[in-house]
Amino acid sequence: MHLLEKLLQDWKARGHRMTKTRTALLSLFMEETAPLSVDEIETRLKKKRITANPSTLYRELDFLKTENFLSEIVLDGPKRRFEWSHREHHHHLYCEKCKGIEEVEMDNELAELQLSIQKKKGFKISSHTLEFFGLCKNCKNA
Amino acid sequence: MHLLEKLLQDWKARGHRMTKTRTALLSLFMEETAPLSVDEIETRLKKKRITANPSTLYRELDFLKTENFLSEIVLDGPKRRFEWSHREHHHHLYCEKCKGIEEVEMDNELAELQLSIQKKKGFKISSHTLEFFGLCKNCKNA
């Protein structure tokens, strides 16, 4: 966790502040593993008696993203989704029935894949998206 | 190509019609391999002296999608993108500099991956998205 502290220090040095919303978002994303949309964030915050305007949330999420605290993913519809980025690289299993989101890790397999693509196509890969859709264990058996 | 003809016949039997826009879209997507957004489609059609209202295009694209002629993918921003679906399953290499889109195929590798996930998680996978981002050969060397 000292990496996090270092980054926070660096913020302050650059003139940024620790506000109510910012603190709330950081702790929310540290305890929440699923990728959240803005309205999901709003309801999560409401439970903690914290209200924040959508525009504030977007600004804050963009800030935390450029500061590498959060990363953004594209899942289903047109909504932006964010999740804590100080974790191992992973991918999502999106259940089309209950809308639940699970996670899988598969670094080695993909590293191989990317290498072979770079060789075959001369394309320098810097990132990728990989999400799976289907039915989770519960919904499958229901 | 008889698969296509069969589907067209089936349409007519169900009361659908072959209109100017529909024909234009079909031939456009058959000759165009890249996934297109609505405004890209509009300019492609304009070159052929065909104009179509965005709402018409969306309706038509949704129709062609539910009829399994087109499939929809999510690449970069909030724009919907469609491509011809009667082709082998493949994925995209999106160049972040020139915005060009290349393709790769990698069925076997992914089939394996999916199997191991289904076993490990009990999650029944019905589809997935996999897109790569980076620099194409040209942009990399420039």
Next chain:
DNA sequence: CTGGTTGCAAACGGTTTGCAAGGCA
């Protein structure tokens, strides 16, 4: 006090919808 941060309202961009008019079979 200073300038990063906020809420509000308005603008924005892509997409969707209601409805009356148009055109394929």
Next chain:
DNA sequence: TGCCTTGCAAACCGTTTGCAACCAG
């Protein structure tokens, strides 16, 4: 002629932006 399809305009929804007020350092 019947009804699928179209264009138009307005609504929609998530997101972005300008601006004045606010507040952490």
